[in-house]
Amino acid sequence: MAGIGQYKMIKLFETTVTADSNGDNKETQVVRAKLYADVTDLGGSRTMEHQQLKLSGLKQFKVWWRPDWKINQNWQLKYFGQMYSISKIERIGEKRFNWLITANAKS
Secondary structure: OOEEOOEEEEEEEEEEEEEOOOOOEEEEEEEEEEEEEEEEEOOOOEEEEOOEEEEOOEEEEEEOOOOOOOOOOOEEEEEOOEEEEEEEEEEOOOOOOOEEEEEEEOO
């Protein structure tokens, strides 16, 4: 995977719902940022779904993001071609990072 040292490129997407000309709701994803993150794999858990073994895709991403812009759980992120749903967001006080994002891989 390409990156800068141990940091990997991620993209943050904001999901918005808008009405089209017919009045139907359309969900769109807008890229809000491309940034580098320190990625940690959190799990080795396995579950059975529909007679198939499924591995947990839980990861933590440490990122530097503007403190006045709030990331919420309607946002998603893309890492190495896989979309992740954000499940937890924490402010941290490290020198290089200020947000800790926990996300689960979408299937």
